[in-house]
Amino acid sequence: MFVTPAFAQDGAPANGETHGAAGNVHTETGVAHGEHGTGVFPPFDQSTYPSQLLWLVITFGFFYLVMQKVIVPRVGGILEHRHDRIAQDLDEASRLKAEADAAVETYEKELAAARAKAGSIADQARDAAKAKAAADRASIEAELSAKLSAAEARIADIKARAFAEVGSIAEDTAAAIVDQLIGAKATPEDVKAAVAAAKVEA
């Protein structure tokens, strides 16, 4: 529809010289041009102003209304929605990060607690083992010292008995010696006294 007059404007003049037939086809529009093309530069042809103004007001007015009522709110809404959504996503992300940080913190806290507990358990075990070892050693030492003292007592006893027997052996020996030497029987009381005296001297 709009190609025909447009073609008449540019196409026909370009080919006008060589293709007379093509020029004739568009004479109708050519005549229409002739009415306005009376030497006036087209944009300054005032006879076209009312029509241009009217149609500009109609078309631009319609365009303005469409922009104001439909396009601007819609695009503004899209951008705002996206902006909100991004802000919301960022909030969500920072919330999740805070949660993760808190989880890491509790984990570390628990880890430290567990470590401390493990340390205390080890300490306790060590202390208990040490105490038990000390007790065992003490009891064994006590036992050993008891045995030692018993043995010492026995030795002392044996020694005392031996000493006592030494007295009677010495008396017997002394009596025998006296008997052999002088052939006289020494009384046991005298021998006992002499041995005791010798024992004291020794």
Add this chain to the structure above:
Amino acid sequence: MSNDPTHQFQISKIVPIEIGGMDFSFTNASLFMVATVACAAGFLYFSTSSRGLVPSRAQSVAEMSYEFIASMLREGAGSHGMKFFPMVFSLFMFVLTANLLGMFPYFFTVTSQIIVTFALALFVIGTVLVYGFYKHGLHFLNVFVPSGVPGVLLPLVVAIEIISFLSRPISLSVRLFANMLAGHITLKVFSGFVVSLGALGAIGIGGAILPLIMTVALTGLEFLVAFLQAYVFAVLTCMYLNDAVHPGGH
């Protein structure tokens, strides 16, 4: 007439309409205004219809243009200026789409008509004036009295400020109009050279390479200009709206 570079700006009636002796015909200009609105609104509508949290390519283009204008307006006119966002966004998208559609061969460029750009500029300045006086009353006149100017110079400065304010709608509209017009005329002239040199035979075809390269380069430049002028229009709109929101704040 055949190679007339201004022919592309010719307005032709498609559906003649006449009301009260005035010509309100539906013309090729009207058709491309409709096409501009349909393309821009259709793109923005369908690309954002899924409201994806993760945008598709088309949706991210729509969002980028939204945020581009939003940050421009916030920097230019502060957060109080954000109530004008639909207006600046509509202007930017309309001008940008019209400029880009005009880059198609045989397509009509809506913004190459001074009356269209002037009407858009008046819309901006009208908004500044109405909102400025409505919101600040006579304090809005502080716009013409910069702070910190010595008393002796004040009348001169005020006169300059008034003249600069009055020239705003003209500079705003002529800048866009002249850029689009000049660009399209230049493109047409150079591509016309290609055709007329090519008609001269072998030597002509060799010579036509230069204007052809020029045409290709200019096409790239024109795409840049198409975006740049829409950007400039939007930036200046933000600056002018700043006066309405904060009069005397400059």
